[in-house]
Amino acid sequence: MMDMHCHLDLYKNPHQIVAKCKEQGLYILSVTTTPKAWSGTNALALGCERIRTALGLHPQLAHERDNELELFRTLLPSTKYVGEIGLEGGKEFKPYRQQQLNVFRTILRNVESAGGRIMSIHSRSAATEVLDELSKFSNAGTPILHWFSGNKAELDRAIALGCWFSVGPAMLRTKRGIAITSEIPKEKLLPETDGPFAMMGNNMLMPWDVNLVLRQLSNIWEEDLSNVQNLLLSNFRSLLTK
Numbered sequence: 703m704m705d706m707h708c709h710l711d712l713y714k715n716p717h718q719i720v721a722k723c724k725e726q727g728l729y730i731l732s733v734t735t736t737p738k739a740w741s742g743t744n745a746l747a748l749g750c751e752r753i754r755t756a757l758g759l760h761p762q763l764a765h766e767r768d769n770e771l772e773l774f775r776t777l778l779p780s781t782k783y784v785g786e787i788g789l790e791g792g793k794e795f796k797p798y799r800q801q802q803l804n805v806f807r808t809i810l811r812n813v814e815s816a817g818g819r820i821m822s823i824h825s826r827s828a829a830t831e832v833l834d835e836l837s838k839f840s841n842a843g844t845p846i847l848h849w850f851s852g853n854k855a856e857l858d859r860a861i862a863l864g865c866w867f868s869v870g871p872a873m874l875r876t877k878r879g880i881a882i883t884s885e886i887p888k889e890k891l892l893p894e895t896d897g898p899f900a901m902m903g904n905n906m907l908m909p910w911d912v913n914l915v916l917r918q919l920s921n922i923w924e925e926d927l928s929n930v931q932n933l934l935l936s937n938f939r940s941l942l943t944k
């Protein structure tokens with residue numbers, strides 16, 4: 703299976719986690735929250751063909767780390783994956799709205815000039831704003847909206863823009879998350895955990911907990927686990943061969 707959005711570098715014992723992922727043959731999109739974290743996080747995956755490290759600048763850190771945009775530009779040729787990037791619309795981040803927008807736009811502009819990337823995107827309480835930006839930078843590559851929580855109109859717009867979606871166990875624990883997931887085209891959906899940020903009760907999610915997503919999708923779609931697994935693998939291949 704694959705975990706399309708997890709923060710390997712933020713686990714207490716990342717080397718052990720990586721070893722277990724390798725043992726289980728998991729594919730991982732290992733996202734980062736700052737350009738400075740990229741090299742160290744990429745080094746964690748050394749010798750693991752199935753772990754790819756995305757270059758990111760998390761919107762919740764945009765106002766503190768916009769001085770790392772130059773480093774972002776320098777590192778961009780080293781990877782085909784960008785994330786975590788995006789916009790965060792939560793109340794506590796309202797004062798930094800303009801800085802977040804500047805950072806997101808600068809990143810999308812750079813990614814576009816670099817020929818596009820697969821991008822894992824945060825859009826909490828800011829789906830419309832994220833989609834506005836993505837539509838301005840239509841050659842920035844393939845956006846994967848991670849833990850999408852917009853409304854139906856925003857979802858339809860995202861689908862029309864060619865977005866993909868990654869959904870995790872925490873999202874699928876809520877009625878709203880299930881309702882959104884059931885509206886996502888099956889062929890545009892991939893599993894994630896968002897570990898170790900995302901939790902299930904008191905347990906932090908581990909990359910192999912994507913298996914929980916399989917079970918949840920099997921219920922939502924009323925499909926056998928093996929069908930769900932085949933579909934997700936086929937989605938994964940089609941994303942990578944785009």
Ligand code: MN
Binds near residue numbers: 896
């Ligand atoms: Mn995340």
